[in-house]
Amino acid sequence: MRMKEMLRSILLFATLALATPALAQPAGTERGNTLQVYIREPGNGPVSEHLDLPLDKAAVVHLPVDATDVLVTNPEVVDAVIRTPRRAYLLGQGIGQTNAFFFDAQGQLILDLDMRVERDLTPLQESLERFLPNARVNAEAMNDHIVLSGMVPSASDADTALRIAQRWVDDPERILSMVEIEAREQVMLSVRIVEMRRTIARQLGVNLSTAGSSGEFNFAVATNNEFSLVGRFLNGLNAGIDWTSGNSGGITGVSSLLQAMERVGLVRTLAEPNLTAISGESANFLAGGEFPVPVGRDRDGNIIIEFKPFGVGLGFTPMVLSEGRISMRISTEVSELTTDGALTYDESPVVDDDGNVIGTVPGLTIPALTVNRAETTVELPSGGSLVLAGLIQEETRQNLDGIPGVQDIPVLGALFRSRDFENEETELVVLVTPYLVDPTNPNNLETPTDGFETASQASGLLFGRLNRVYSVPGSDTEGQGWSGPVGFLFD
Incomplete structure (x- = not known):
């Protein structure tokens, strides 16, 4: 029996030792599965505290003295319920700011609790750390907006962080990205646009005309074949034959015109x-x-x-x-x-x-x-x-x-x-x-005007020259062999 009483005493002592820190917890906040808020003992006046409450999450407020009433200035943001004289429950219902006032049985103010309700971005922060292990991106809530800050190795990581954060809001405009890129590379794009266009046009036609008279009547017949496809006559062969009769009656003249043209173009x-x-x-x-x-x-x-x-x-x-x-x-x-x-x-x-x-x-x-x-x-x-x-x-x-x-x-x-x-x-x-x-030394760069000098008045007048070309000052051209179309051409 004495052994059992001794074991019971040891277990009781261990239980009291584990419970003592919780009972003697100073004013503060503990974050676990449930947000626990401990209020310190009031002095000569009421206690003023601040609490950041996640949206759609609850907090348990432990009061140092008995409270009988609570007043919330904006119930749409936070709902407060007193379950026991020294324990109250707060529920974040909407994003915003509000106050909660706790009173004792005599109507004296015990606690003035200033509260701000924001989105709980802990899961978002965990997602950023999981998908971007080499980046340092922080997500903060600000007035129903999400602010991203930190450093990432590349622009693609910054874009990935932005797209992950956009999944947490209905409107992508609510995301403000202030993420900086450690090394922003420069890209030079070279584009070549090459076109070959070849056109061939041919025209071949004959126009005939005849004139004559019969008694007191004169008549004339002619064909006028147009080249409507091209829209105009091309330069080419125009050949005609005219025949005139000396008779005063019948057909008095016949003329013909042969047109043959061809045009070939290359662009x-x-x-x-x-x-x-x-x-x-x-x-x-x-x-x-x-x-x-x-x-x-x-x-x-x-x-x-x-x-x-x-x-x-x-x-x-x-x-x-x-x-x-x-x-x-x-x-x-x-x-x-x-x-x-x-x-x-x-x-x-x-x-x-x-x-x-x-x-x-x-x-x-x-x-x-x-x-x-x-x-x-x-x-x-x-x-x-x-x-x-x-x-x-x-x-x-x-x-x-x-x-x-x-x-x-x-x-x-x-x-x-x-x-x-x-x-x-x-x-x-x-x-x-x-x-x-990457940037380079300007002395390593060449321009089309390197080595160009305008011809002198004498060279221009006597030899018809427009320019003279010399080597770049300071360059060593001895022993250099050139092959292929190198340099710039001046016409």
């Missing part, structure tokens, strides 16, 4: 724009010009003009991924002015409110554009090339003009018809190559 287009941008930032480049386009008229009848760009354009947004791979959003364009498809406005009068003509607005012609454009998103390593776009196009058009019925007669029908033929072949390819680049 080669090569554009190689280069552009550099920091990873995650956009860059744009345009080498060309702007042409005016009328968009309306003012009250006085004057034409309102806007300018539209044309030329060689390039825009891209690079994103450096892991292992040196580069993801890019690319848009490139080569455009030039052309008269094909141009819009022409004739001269028009300007009329006042009384219907009187007070002036004229001159006519104008708006040129059209031939455009080669490509826009896409690709991913490739530094120094790797990819065909961004390609086109092989062949277009053949033929047209016959002639007299119905007669033009279908074998052999003889060729005298009463004209044939128009046009063939156009186009091959286009767009190649892109990105590079990870």
